[in-house]
Amino acid sequence: MSAEFLLGAASGIYWGDTIFYLVLFLVLVALIKHFAWGPITSMMEKRAEKIASDIDNAEESRAKAEKLESQRQAALKDSHVEASQIIDRAKTNGEQQKSKIIDGAHQEVTALKENAKQDIARERQDALESVKDDVAELSLSIASKVIVKNLKLEDQKALIDSYIEGLGKQNEVK
Known part of the structure; x- marks a missing residue:
């Protein structure tokens, strides 16, 4: 062993230190795995889940927005x-x-025309009756004056003219 130890010492490797460092390294890796690696991987998984959830929520929001847009349209x-x-x-x-x-409007115009025609006919009838009455009065008046006076033809014409003139003045007064 001494030869090996010397050989190892001559080459600069100390197996005791190496084993000690190796054990320390393994303990350190186990401690890191237990105290740091678990929380780091857990944190990374939670972050990955959050990102996936955010992506799913964004996809759902986009789908809802498309649905609302189609409903709006x-x-x-x-x-x-x-x-x-x-x-x-x-x-x-x-x-x-x-x-x-x-x-x-057509019915109203028709009714107004009919009323106007009736009014015109009534006025015409009234005018005719008035003229008949005037002619009758004129005839009576002339006859009574002729009877009262035996007039000559010229006197009769003058009497008729004066009566017609008086009749025109009466109609203007009415």
């Missing part, structure tokens, strides 16, 4: 359709009201 289309229907109904109602107003 559908609602927008529905509102356009509804607006078009409301406009169509308003146009239809407007056309119906326009027709009713025009029909009412």
Whole structure:
């Protein structure tokens, strides 16, 4: 052994120190594994899980956003359709009201024309009756004056003219 020990000493390797350092290294590795490696790997796993969870949440949020966007687009289309229907109904109602107003106006004009015709006929009848009454009065008046006086033809013409002139003045007063 001494030869080996000398040989090892001559080569500069001390096996006792080497074994001691090797045991110390193994103890240090075991301590690091027990106290540091476990918490570090646990921390790394938790971080990896958090990142995976964040990615999943982001994916879910993106899916929800896409779903909400499609719902918004559908609602927008529905509102356009509804607006078009409301406009169509308003146009239809407007056309119906326009027709009713025009029909009412035509009926009113027809009624006014009929009333005007009746008024004109009544006024005409009244004028004719008035003229008949005036002619009857004129005839009676002339006859009574002719009877009272035997007039000459010229006197009769003058009498008729004066009576007609008086009649025109009476109508102006009325």
